[in-house]
Amino acid sequence: MSRIGKQPVVIPNGVTVTVGKENVITVKGPKGELTQLIDRDIIVEVNGNEINVKRPTEQIRHRAMHGLYRSILSNLVKGVTEGYTKQLELVGVGYKASNQGNVLDLSLGYSHNIVFEIPKEMKVATVTEKGQNPKINLEGIDKQLIGQVAAKIRGLRKPEPYKGKGVRYSDEIVRRKAGKAAGK
Numbered sequence: 001m002s003r004i005g006k007q008p009v010v011i012p013n014g015v016t017v018t019v020g021k022e023n024v025i026t027v028k029g030p031k032g033e034l035t036q037l038i039d040r041d042i043i044v045e046v047n048g049n050e051i052n053v054k055r056p057t058e059q060i061r062h063r064a065m066h067g068l069y070r071s072i073l074s075n076l077v078k079g080v081t082e083g084y085t086k087q088l089e090l091v092g093v094g095y096k097a098s099n100q101g102n103v104l105d106l107s108l109g110y111s112h113n114i115v116f117e118i119p120k121e122m123k124v125a126t127v128t129e130k131g132q133n134p135k136i137n138l139e140g141i142d143k144q145l146i147g148q149v150a151a152k153i154r155g156l157r158k159p160e161p162y163k164g165k166g167v168r169y170s171d172e173i174v175r176r177k178a179g180k181a182a183g184k
Helices: 061-081 143-155
Strands: 016-019 023-027 031-036 043-047 049-053 084-091 096-100 103-109 114-117 123-127 135-140 168-170
Touching: 016 043, 023 061, 061 143, 084 143, 096 123, 114 135, 114 143, 135 143, 143 168
Parallel strands: none
Antiparallel strands: 016 023, 023 031, 043 049, 084 135, 084 168, 096 103, 103 114, 123 135
């Protein structure tokens, strides 16, 4: 039995979970509403203030999805109650970030600025303090969407291993390489 899959997801006060047709799960909470399509073989039961996820057989496919869907449901419940945040940091001379609403304007050392539009479900804020690297704060209720947008922004200029310049997550540690060895 999956150790993660057999644990129930606790539903806090103020959150409603409904299982609709075709195994569509809808989670409503104080921060918003999220829906997720669950595989038709996986059984989702809402009992009082708990969500239980069960699998019909011991097939490899069912065992693989059991813990996955339990984690996804847990992320939905946490998203509508607390929300998620992700912080990116721009490391490099002349790297800048600014935003106008949900449009992010990045200067990452290319010949032109990069204009990146953030989905309307998320909030973005940029912080530039003297002596500190510029920071981008992403905030929203959908963990998958925040992770995907953060990865796309990071992919515009990945941190390089020699000087560490680029866009990185604030808690990321970049492994550094030694440069050229001295000549003679």
